[in-house]
Amino acid sequence: MTLPGPNPIVRNLDSTGAISVQVPPLKSGKGPREILFFAIASEIAKTRSIFLLLDENLTISQVRALLISAFPPLEPLLPCCALAVDGVIARDFDLLGPASTIAVLPPVSGG
Amino acid sequence: MAKLLREPLEGFEAQFATPDPACGARVMFTGLVREDTNGATTCALEYDAYEPMAIKAMEDIEAEALKLFGIRRALVIHRVGHVLVGQIGVLALVESGHRKQAFAACEWLMNEVKKRVPIWKKDIGPNGEIWQHPLSGSLNPQSPGSP
Numbered sequence: 001m002t003l004p005g006p007n008p009i010v011r012n013l014d015s016t017g018a019i020s021v022q023v024p025p026l027k028s029g030k031g032p033r034e035i036l037f038f039a040i041a042s043e044i045a046k047t048r049s050i051f052l053l054l055d056e057n058l059t060i061s062q063v064r065a066l067l068i069s070a071f072p073p074l075e076p077l078l079p080c081c082a083l084a085v086d087g088v089i090a091r092d093f094d095l096l097g098p099a100s101t102i103a104v105l106p107p108v109s110g111g
Numbered sequence: 112m113a114k115l116l117r118e119p120l121e122g123f124e125a126q127f128a129t130p131d132p133a134c135g136a137r138v139m140f141t142g143l144v145r146e147d148t149n150g151a152t153t154c155a156l157e158y159d160a161y162e163p164m165a166i167k168a169m170e171d172i173e174a175e176a177l178k179l180f181g182i183r184r185a186l187v188i189h190r191v192g193h194v195l196v197g198q199i200g201v202l203a204l205v206e207s208g209h210r211k212q213a214f215a216a217c218e219w220l221m222n223e224v225k226k227r228v229p230i231w232k233k234d235i236g237p238n239g240e241i242w243q244h245p246l247s248g249s250l251n252p253q254s255p256g257s258p
Contacts, residue, residue, distance in 0.1 A: 087163055103161055110231065
């Protein structure tokens with residue numbers, strides 16, 4: 001994938017499109033987290049899921065900012081999206097912790 | 112038990128027919144894909160869902176409905192994937208001793224589904240496709256194609 005211009009917290013990992021996000025200093029362990037995109041978020045991100053290396057001490061608010069860094073076109077949408085961590089809606093000040101999946105959920109429109 | 116199904120819901124109502132002798136009322140809402148709303152033409156809807164979370168949310172809503180309204184049965188079944196105009200997008204069923212609780216619970220059930228369940232619909236029309244989100248300026252209460 002094509003990443004935005006110079007950005008100290010984003011770098012390409014390999015040619016498969018996987019990207020790594022690092023936020024120095026890393027105070028504790030980090031691991032691959034699957035980021036899931038749905039509906040319009042998936043169309044804008046041009047992917048259904050990616051894996052990011054994210055520090056467990058990140059807050060959800062920081063994760064949101066990192067996602068905007070990695071996917072600038074998501075910037076207008078992300079403030080309106082909920083983030084679900086392992087299937088549970090997270091608040092902005094919650095810590096990411098050891099979660100394995102983060103879902104980007106636009107405002108719902110079922111029914 | 113809530114379900115998300117990729118196959119058509121037409122004919123699914125039959126499985127609700129098993130009578131509960133304690134129930135004097137059964138209310139079913141059938142949400143159909145509508146062709147025209149406020150001048151916008153819809154050919155089909157494409158439903159996307161975060162499936163594990165959507166099923167959990169629908170099950171939670173069913174359980175809450177049982178407690179809140181004192182009803183005996185609540186069930187929501189939602190389509191995912193491509194649904195043509197006139198086809199069923201969602202079914203909600205409530206059974207209770209009396210009709211008053213059944214009507215109220217069925218309406219509440221659908222309102223909660225539309226508010227809380229991570230399901231999204233894309234309106235597919237002759238002039239293009241649009242996700243129905245607030246940012247599109249065409250979300251509820253009058254989004255095109257909404258049952």
